[in-house]
Amino acid sequence: MEEPEQGFAAGRHTCRPGILPGPTRVSSPQDDTWNWCVYLGHTMVLQPSERHYGDWNHRRLGPWCSPTGSPAPLSCETGCGEGSWILVCRLLVPTQVSLLSMEEDIDTRKINNSFLRDHSYATEADIISTVEFNHTGELLATGDKGGRVVIFQREQESKNQVHRRGEYNVYSTFQSHEPEFDYLKSLEIEEKINKIRWLPQQNAAYFLLSTNDKTVKLWKVSERDKRPEGYNLKDEEGRLRDPATITTLRVPVLRPMDLMVEATPRRVFANAHTYHINSISVNSDYETYMSADDLRINLWNFEITNQSFNIVDIKPANMEELTEVITAAEFHPHHCNTFVYSSSKGTIRLCDMRASALCDRHTKFFEEPEDPSNRSFFSEIISSISDVKFSHSGRYIMTRDYLTVKVWDLNMENRPIETYQVHDYLRSKLCSLYENDCIFDKFECVWNGSDSVIMTGSYNNFFRMFDRNTKRDVTLEASRENSKPRAILKPRKVCVGGKRRKDEISVDSLDFSKKILHTAWHPSENIIAVAATNNLYIFQDKVN
Amino acid sequence: MMLSKGLKRKREEDEEGKEALAVDTWWLDPGHPAMAQAPPAMASSSLFDLSVLKLHHSLRQSEPDLQHLVLVVNTLWRIQTCMALTAALPPMPSLPTAPGIADNLLASSDASLSASMASLLEDLSHIEGLSQAPQPLVDEGPPGRPTGGAPPSLGALDLLGPATGCLLDDGLEGLFEDTDTSVYDSELWAPASEGHKSSPEDGPGKEEAPELDEAELDYLMDVLVGIQALERPPGPGR
Numbered sequence: 001m002e003e004p005e006q007g008f009a010a011g012r013h014t015c016r017p018g019i020l021p022g023p024t025r026v027s028s029p030q031d032d033t034w035n036w037c038v039y040l041g042h043t044m045v046l047q048p049s050e051r052h053y054g055d056w057n058h059r060r061l062g063p064w065c066s067p068t069g070s071p072a073p074l075s076c077e078t079g080c081g082e083g084s085w086i087l088v089c090r091l092l093v094p095t096q097v098s099l100l101s102m103e104e105d106i107d108t109r110k111i112n113n114s115f116l117r118d119h120s121y122a123t124e125a126d127i128i129s130t131v132e133f134n135h136t137g138e139l140l141a142t143g144d145k146g147g148r149v150v151i152f153q154r155e156q157e158s159k160n161q162v163h164r165r166g167e168y169n170v171y172s173t174f175q176s177h178e179p180e181f182d183y184l185k186s187l188e189i190e191e192k193i194n195k196i197r198w199l200p201q202q203n204a205a206y207f208l209l210s211t212n213d214k215t216v217k218l219w220k221v222s223e224r225d226k227r228p229e230g231y232n233l234k235d236e237e238g239r240l241r242d243p244a245t246i247t248t249l250r251v252p253v254l255r256p257m258d259l260m261v262e263a264t265p266r267r268v269f270a271n272a273h274t275y276h277i278n279s280i281s282v283n284s285d286y287e288t289y290m291s292a293d294d295l296r297i298n299l300w301n302f303e304i305t306n307q308s309f310n311i312v313d314i315k316p317a318n319m320e321e322l323t324e325v326i327t328a329a330e331f332h333p334h335h336c337n338t339f340v341y342s343s344s345k346g347t348i349r350l351c352d353m354r355a356s357a358l359c360d361r362h363t364k365f366f367e368e369p370e371d372p373s374n375r376s377f378f379s380e381i382i383s384s385i386s387d388v389k390f391s392h393s394g395r396y397i398m399t400r401d402y403l404t405v406k407v408w409d410l411n412m413e414n415r416p417i418e419t420y421q422v423h424d425y426l427r428s429k430l431c432s433l434y435e436n437d438c439i440f441d442k443f444e445c446v447w448n449g450s451d452s453v454i455m456t457g458s459y460n461n462f463f464r465m466f467d468r469n470t471k472r473d474v475t476l477e478a479s480r481e482n483s484k485p486r487a488i489l490k491p492r493k494v495c496v497g498g499k500r501r502k503d504e505i506s507v508d509s510l511d512f513s514k515k516i517l518h519t520a521w522h523p524s525e526n527i528i529a530v531a532a533t534n535n536l537y538i539f540q541d542k543v544n
Numbered sequence: 545m546m547l548s549k550g551l552k553r554k555r556e557e558d559e560e561g562k563e564a565l566a567v568d569t570w571w572l573d574p575g576h577p578a579m580a581q582a583p584p585a586m587a588s589s590s591l592f593d594l595s596v597l598k599l600h601h602s603l604r605q606s607e608p609d610l611q612h613l614v615l616v617v618n619t620l621w622r623i624q625t626c627m628a629l630t631a632a633l634p635p636m637p638s639l640p641t642a643p644g645i646a647d648n649l650l651a652s653s654d655a656s657l658s659a660s661m662a663s664l665l666e667d668l669s670h671i672e673g674l675s676q677a678p679q680p681l682v683d684e685g686p687p688g689r690p691t692g693g694a695p696p697s698l699g700a701l702d703l704l705g706p707a708t709g710c711l712l713d714d715g716l717e718g719l720f721e722d723t724d725t726s727v728y729d730s731e732l733w734a735p736a737s738e739g740h741k742s743s744p745e746d747g748p749g750k751e752e753a754p755e756l757d758e759a760e761l762d763y764l765m766d767v768l769v770g771i772q773a774l775e776r777p778p779g780p781g782r
Contacts, residue, residue, distance in 0.1 A: 184767075188606075294610040327611060344611050381615045384615060
């Protein structure tokens with residue numbers, strides 16, 4: 001077969017969608033021909049849909065780039081005919097670049113590098129808004145502002161290449177939420193995915209909850225690797241046959257097909273939240289979950305979508321009296337009757353659902369008294385808790401406010417047992433940060449699998465880790481310039497005053513538009529996922 | 545305990561007598577390090593303007609971020625109190641309850657300051673900041689709770705809520721001045737009876753208790769907001 005011009009994807013082939021960094025030659029298993037696939041940086045290429053990929057995202061089309069780097073429009077409006085490509089533009093920069101494609105053609109690397117540095121194709125819809133590993137760490141889900149969910153799967157470790165640990169490749173993509181319009185209030189409901197939470201795996205399929213401001217959805221992600229062939233009433237293309245032409249009957253058989261991953265919405269939990277949903281949390285009974293908005297928390301049963309129970313309601317009868325909102329909520333990892341929720345005043349309430357149906361009266365109330373020497377106009381804002389997470393053991397809770405991360409023992413309500421300064425050098429800049437609204441940024445925090453290390457994000461694409469045992473901490477940076485594949489991350493340091501060392505960065509040089517709000521830690525291994533605006537970084541412990 | 549009125553408890557609260565009267569008034573202390581940083585009046589006033597701008601901007605959104613709004617309002621309250629006190633005013637009498645003190649501060653604050661703030665709030669008051677969604681089909685729990693009789697801590701929050709009393713009482717006639725509202729008057733406010741044809745504004749067929757409760761008021765407010773929203777161009781969105 002004639003070699004197509006480099007830079008054009010011609011014909012069709014069957015390949016498993018994945019992130020490949022540059023023009024790649026992929027061979028078709030069916031007829032052993034091969035074709036080029038050109039990627040825009042790390043664009044995901046979908047198979048043309050002579051098969052039905054109902055959940056693939058057809059809508060967000062990115063510009064097609066020839067190897068010289070100049071964008072050219074791709075005419076995808078013609079639809080999904082055979083031989084055409086449907087392109088989804090997504091900029092992701094995994095640090096584990098698949099070496100397979102790099103080795104194939106040397107000259108692809110040059111193109112690859114230029115793609116990597118080109119930021120102009122990033123759109124706001126690609127901003128990652130949530131990251132979550134599933135319970136085994138095999139899958140990693142991200143949600144973005146455009147309402148899409150992308151799931152990565154860790155590839156099986158091969159015995160031949162022991163030094164290469166399993167890398168994450170794209171497994172499934174689907175449009176979880178669409179923008180909606182509330183006609184009565186004349187306002188648009190954003191499709192941005194606020195949170196994703198996985199359900200524990202109980203059969204071959206994977207289940208996750210995803211939510212935007214108003215609606216929670218339960219998605220089922222399942223694989224299909226067989227398809228039925230030999231229908232009597234339909235021909236091989238799926239067209240109905242004229243019954244008069246059927247003279248024999250045959251039994252359809254299941255034949256293997258290329259692996260297809262499909263995501264289907266199984267439940268939609270809507271119309272239960274007046275305010276914006278900020279948290280969802282699956283209960284340890286695996287039958288219920290809760291969703292929390294600014295003023296209320298509702299308890300759902302996975303099977304029932306038209307009803308939820310309100311378990312917390314802090315809305316005052318007179319809205320004039322409103323001074324506090326709910327900022328985050330989570331179920332205890334083991335006790336299905338216990339949950340916590342945090343507030344904009346820096347308090348955490350632990351509630352027991354056995355005590356009463358409406359958990360307005362808390363069982364425990366966690367609050368640290370204010371330090372009088374640190375008071376300012378912004379005291380309340382910086383004390384507002386942006387995230388609350390139980391430790392895996394269930395003994396501790398961790399909270400994130402604007403400047404610190406705190407660890408609380410469930411048995412001690414009057415103060416945290418540990419406080420870690422994330423970026424205390426910002427304390428003198430609160431006024432400017434109030435002005436540009438950065439002071440309202442909601443950072444998340446995570447535990448590692450053994451609850452010995454905690455991690456949270458900061459500005460300038462920095463993220464911080466704190467070792468609870470050794471009390472050591474480290475600042476790392478997630479950026480393309482500094483991260484070559486397999487490069488070891490160098491610790492960073494912010495210079496707070498005085499003489500700045502060579503590799504330090506001064507507070508005034510920090511880029512406050514580069515914020516790391518969302519991070520995730522593998523449940524058992526030292527693998528972390530860090531979302532930096534529209535880029536996802538996956539870092540692993542150095543393998544010996 | 546559920547809603548603290550914007551005040552945190554002090555670090556040392558071992559004096560019994562003080563506990564009930566403990567009011568966070570660090571901004572009154574001229575020796576406080578935060579106050580000593582910059583000329584208080586100047587810093588406060590620019591922060592005040594900034595906060596009012598933020599509040600204004602937040603309320604102009606079609607659906608304000610409630611957390612942002614609450615934090616800005618609370619901060620604005622702190623700044624405003626500080627400014628009022630640094631404007632060389634007569635000392636305010638100490639009162640037993642925090643809301644009472646708040647009210648008193650407002651009352652004794654600088655006349656022009658409170659007048660400008662009041663006029664700003666009045667301008668903003670036509671914006672329904674926080675409307676309620678149409679009543680969802682699920683039970684939302686007990687509809688109301690006793691307010692405890694505490695007066696509002698900040699007038700700005702009037703425009704946050706449905707402010708059911710004032711808008712309905714005064715504004716309803718204003719809104720529908722040349723419209724015959726007898727249908728709404730009779731259908732919505734009277735106890736539900738079988739003979740009545742349901743008005744277009746009725747909720748989704750949910751059975752309601754005869755007397756008007758918060759749920760119905762919420763829904764009515766929502767309708768009014770919908771009408772208001774249609775009359776003005778939608779905001780820039782979130």
